[in-house]
Amino acid sequence: MPHFTPPLSLQLPHVHLQPSQTHHSKNHYTRLLMEAIFVPKPASHSHFKTKFSSNPKHFLKQQPFLPIRQNPTCFRLVTAVLQNQQQAASKDTEDESYGEVKGIIGSRALDAAAGMEYLIEWKDGHEPSWVPADFIAKDVVAEYETPWWTAAKKADEPALRNILESGDGRDVDAVDAEGRTALLFVAGLGSEPCVKLLAEAGANLDHRDRSGGLAALHMAAGYVRPGVAKVLLDLGADPEVADDRGRTALDLAREILKATPKGNPLQFGRRIGLEGVVRVLEGAVFEYAEVEEILERRGKGENLEYLVRWKDGSANEWVKAKFVAEDLVRDYEAGLEYAVAEAVLAKRIADEGTPEFLVKWADLDEPTWEPQENVDPDLVKAFEETNNQAQPSSNGPAVTVSHQDSP
The missing domain is CATH 2.40.50.40 (OB fold (Dihydrolipoamide Acetyltransferase, E2P))
Structure with a gap:
């Protein structure tokens, strides 16, 4: 079975605008030096929303020495403008960057099994918010997901039940890196209790992974689990779901059965199991009637x-x-013809010790004695339930004729 790999976190640095540095000379003339420096802030697992700037990473430019008249008002204005810009930038960053992660309190799979999102609880009092897995630290995701996937890959029904009953907001259709759900793992492992548990929790029985379009029924067929296949069908799984190659679970089972050697004793058990899977799936795909x-x-x-x-x-x-x-x-x-039997009138034991029944036919005037294998079992059952003591006093030879030739 494939291994689950927690999604990697993407860490982005923060950038902040430093206030401009100014210097005022005691002489009659002043020299004004303007600096704008972008200082990167180290990445943190607790921050992942970053405000980007289109300015260069660092910029330092010294103006030429120009004699200008001292003007405190102008100096204060420049300083105020720079401070306002710094405050605005800080406010934008604060609005878009949350604090430390307290924990994951929920999960949900993205459409088409494209990945996962997690509901994050924040230490700084922000409202919980949904965040893609790629923007959350790997260790935080692993702490939440590892128990689930460990239980799924071991088909550990008690552990799965405990997690589902813990109320941690988990999506039962959570997917791994290949788009596989826990149901696909336990179906392949042949655990009927786990399949039932996940189905009761609302698992999508027809979910297809992203590595081939395989559903739980395909896993049951491929890993020769006839019992799981029957449970899935009883629970409502669609036997017509096809993989990326257009194969249903029945097609897959037949394909594997055809490729399994007949004369190899080591493959005997496998062939028996595959034949069982085929029978189960055929019973769902085809409507049987008498x-x-x-x-x-x-x-x-x-x-x-x-x-x-x-x-x-x-x-x-x-x-x-x-x-x-x-x-x-x-x-x-063999050229035998069939007629419609209306009722069984009597029973006798032939010389060979086998039972025969006197049958009344819809298209014949005279009833005929027939061996049990030629009589509808439902008619025999009805006769025996109501006429347990009805039996001719004399025995005669068994008569086996086609209805075409019956008198």
């Missing part, structure tokens, strides 16, 4: 399809062969 019968076939190989009639009466539909039950395909290919 097929009454197969009507036609078309295509070859991967394009083979069957036209099926559904038991629920919905419109006939062409379905890929891999999504049709194997027994139905075998019966169709």
